[in-house]
Amino acid sequence: MSAGIGVRGWCVAVAAALRTIGVVVAVMVVVQSLIVVQARPQDLVTGFHGMVDIIRRATPPDFSRLPDVAWPALETFDIAIFGTVAGVCMALPLAVLAAGNVTPSRWLYYASRATIGFTRAVPDLVWALFFVTAVGLGPFPGGLALAVHSIGMLGRLFAETIENMDMAPIDALSLTGASRAQVFSHGVVPSVLPSLLGIGLYRLDENIRSSLVLGFVGAGGIGFQLLTAMNLFQYREVSLLLIVIFVIVFATERLSAICRQRLA
Amino acid sequence: MLRISGLSHRYPNGMLALCDVDLDVRPGELLVVLGGNGCGKTTLLRCITRALAPTTGRVWLNDSPISQLAGEKLRRARLDLAMISQQANLVRRRSVLANVACGTLGRHRSWWTALGRLPRHELAAAHGHLRQVGLAHLATRRAGTLSGGQAQRAAIARALAQRPLAMLADEPVASLDPEAAEDIMRLLRRLAHDDGLAVLCVLHQVELAFSYADRVVGMRDGRVAFDRDRAELSRDTVQRLYLAAAA
Numbered sequence: 001m002s003a004g005i006g007v008r009g010w011c012v013a014v015a016a017a018l019r020t021i022g023v024v025v026a027v028m029v030v031v032q033s034l035i036v037v038q039a040r041p042q043d044l045v046t047g048f049h050g051m052v053d054i055i056r057r058a059t060p061p062d063f064s065r066l067p068d069v070a071w072p073a074l075e076t077f078d079i080a081i082f083g084t085v086a087g088v089c090m091a092l093p094l095a096v097l098a099a100g101n102v103t104p105s106r107w108l109y110y111a112s113r114a115t116i117g118f119t120r121a122v123p124d125l126v127w128a129l130f131f132v133t134a135v136g137l138g139p140f141p142g143g144l145a146l147a148v149h150s151i152g153m154l155g156r157l158f159a160e161t162i163e164n165m166d167m168a169p170i171d172a173l174s175l176t177g178a179s180r181a182q183v184f185s186h187g188v189v190p191s192v193l194p195s196l197l198g199i200g201l202y203r204l205d206e207n208i209r210s211s212l213v214l215g216f217v218g219a220g221g222i223g224f225q226l227l228t229a230m231n232l233f234q235y236r237e238v239s240l241l242l243i244v245i246f247v248i249v250f251a252t253e254r255l256s257a258i259c260r261q262r263l264a
Numbered sequence: 265m266l267r268i269s270g271l272s273h274r275y276p277n278g279m280l281a282l283c284d285v286d287l288d289v290r291p292g293e294l295l296v297v298l299g300g301n302g303c304g305k306t307t308l309l310r311c312i313t314r315a316l317a318p319t320t321g322r323v324w325l326n327d328s329p330i331s332q333l334a335g336e337k338l339r340r341a342r343l344d345l346a347m348i349s350q351q352a353n354l355v356r357r358r359s360v361l362a363n364v365a366c367g368t369l370g371r372h373r374s375w376w377t378a379l380g381r382l383p384r385h386e387l388a389a390a391h392g393h394l395r396q397v398g399l400a401h402l403a404t405r406r407a408g409t410l411s412g413g414q415a416q417r418a419a420i421a422r423a424l425a426q427r428p429l430a431m432l433a434d435e436p437v438a439s440l441d442p443e444a445a446e447d448i449m450r451l452l453r454r455l456a457h458d459d460g461l462a463v464l465c466v467l468h469q470v471e472l473a474f475s476y477a478d479r480v481v482g483m484r485d486g487r488v489a490f491d492r493d494r495a496e497l498s499r500d501t502v503q504r505l506y507l508a509a510a511a
Contacts, residue, residue, distance in 0.1 A: 186380060
């Protein structure tokens with residue numbers, strides 16, 4: 001009995017020691033991050049006047065520039081639409097090949113997984129620079145960048161959705177004598193379509209935000225306008241652009257949330 | 265007629281789940297298979313449908329050697345062999361009618377059925393099958409909203425849409441309340457007696473077997489322990505089957 005208590009005592013002591021080590025390691029990770037990013041909170045206090053000055057110069061927003069902002073805003077929205085739709089179209093077949101439960105071949109499975117992994121690993125900003133070099137400045141390279149990056153993000157989520165679906169109805173359809181294509185279109189597609197649409201809408205929401213940043217590298221849209229206004233110290237125009245961006249992002253987010261709720 | 269001869273199946277882990285099973289199911293007959301857990305009942309059905317490839321033995325449905333077929337020929341043969349399971353396994357987001365009409369897909373190889381469309385005349389016929397199982401009023405409902413008993417009847421309607429020669433049922437009443445279970449068993453008996461289907465039904469409920477089966481087969485350790493007409497079967501024989509399985 002005493003030996004049993006002794007073993008239990010050791011276990012408790014080891015667990016306590018591991019917990020302490022865990023806490024120390026977590027604190028060290030946070031501290032090293034503060035050192036690496038050269039965190040200087042006092043600079044925020046001394047720089048406060050500069051921030052106030054910028055805010056003062058940015059108010060009131062220059063609403064007279066609103067007609068000039070409408071087109072870049074539409075461009076931003078359309079870059080995201082193009083990127084999402086093209087991304088979905090390319091991600092869907094890749095996801096089918098990359099889903100272990102429906103893929104027709106192991107080679108295609110690995111090839112599509114690799115493609116999805118690569119397109120996801122390269123950031124959309126890098127894709128934008130790549131396509132700006134290829135097709136020049138403007139919204140088109142932005143749309144292409146979002147499309148290619150979306151393949152990676154959507155492909156992975158689509159494939160996981162297909163892999164996680166209930167296979168029993170699919171197997172039941174196979175046993176009726178339906179062909180592979182029929183089983184796919186009558187069983188797999190209706191089972192996963194609402195989830196895929198939900199993921200697509202979520203991606204549209206993310207692409208709207210990404211398309212704003214892409215403008216900074218010359219890929220068109222309201223981001224490009226924002227960069228230009230900042231470079232020219234047109235802070236009142238900057239504040240107007242920020243309001244427009246907020247409205248676009250908020251409206252898309254709400255719309256996407258409502259649609260996803262209805263699909264659920 | 266569904267004919268099974270010398271059917272055996274050994275799983276990759278070496279377990280012999282079926283051993284030299286011989287069985288005939290005649291048209292118009294409801295044959296019930298009884299047996300304890302793990303005695304090979306489900307493996308038997310899976311080998312008949314070729315969801316599992318038998319290690320040895322043959323399965324014929326009339327003149328069609330199902331166990332020898334592959335690819336398109338197997339798909340065509342499966343059309344004659346309907347299967348219902350413990351769960352209805354309907355596509356939850358499609359309508360009941362579409363689910364039932366999906367039972368006919370094996371008859372159609374057109375590109376537009378491969379694109380998710382269903383022939384209009386098959387939808388009309390599916391309505392008839394739903395009427396047959398008493399679900400015509402739920403045709404437009406989403407399959408996911410049906411109760412267990414309704415879903416099981418819809419699965420039977422889908423099986424009927426195949427216009428099969430034989431129907432296999434793997435514990436079709438396991439998840440149903442007693443009234444719904446009786447309902448399903450009555451329906452299976454009617455399909456055998458009135459429509460001339462060969463029905464092979466795996467059950468755990470001995471009382472249902474005594475009430476509805478024409479013939480009862482007992483299985484133990486992957487083998488056929490007895491094969492008798494219901495009228496000749498004693499409750500002691502069935503009890504011994506389960507006692508031996510428990511031991």
